[in-house]
Amino acid sequence: MTTTLFDLRSDLNQGLIRSANDLLAAEDPDYHAKFGLIGSARWWRHYEARDVPRTLYVGEITYIGAGDDIFDEEYDIIRIRTDTEEIVYERTGFWLDPTLVVGARLHIESVQMVVPTRTGPVTLHFDVRIWLDHS
Numbered sequence: 001m002t003t004t005l006f007d008l009r010s011d012l013n014q015g016l017i018r019s020a021n022d023l024l025a026a027e028d029p030d031y032h033a034k035f036g037l038i039g040s041a042r043w044w045r046h047y048e049a050r051d052v053p054r055t056l057y058v059g060e061i062t063y064i065g066a067g068d069d070i071f072d073e074e075y076d077i078i079r080i081r082t083d084t085e086e087i088v089y090e091r092t093g094f095w096l097d098p099t100l101v102v103g104a105r106l107h108i109e110s111v112q113m114v115v116p117t118r119t120g121p122v123t124l125h126f127d128v129r130i131w132l133d134h135s
Helices: 014-027 029-035 041-048
Strands: 002-007 055-068 074-082 086-090 105-115 122-133
Touching: 014 029, 014 105, 014 122, 029 041, 055 086
Parallel strands: none
Antiparallel strands: 002 122, 055 074, 055 105, 074 086, 105 122
């Protein structure tokens, strides 16, 4: 059994997606010509057909609580250990769900792309779907 915590289809982060689409329109218009605007019906068709590259991280929550950043500012964080890396998110929104506990198993499906710009490459990263595995 699984519980979906986040799905980009129903919870488009308008600011993030708009910024990504604006950057692609200005710096890599071929992306939109090929796939459509991120979040559009055309983009979703390409995504479901696996034309849009994605990464699936599967991991376990190893820590929930206080953490700090490079400026020693403290945040409430959730740390997830996958088979390839450790991922840290600030605990806001759906990350505050009470079913998220240390030891819970998560799946994080995300898109990452490098966009060449006049000032150097910019990496876009956004989560598409996050779900909790209860098995």
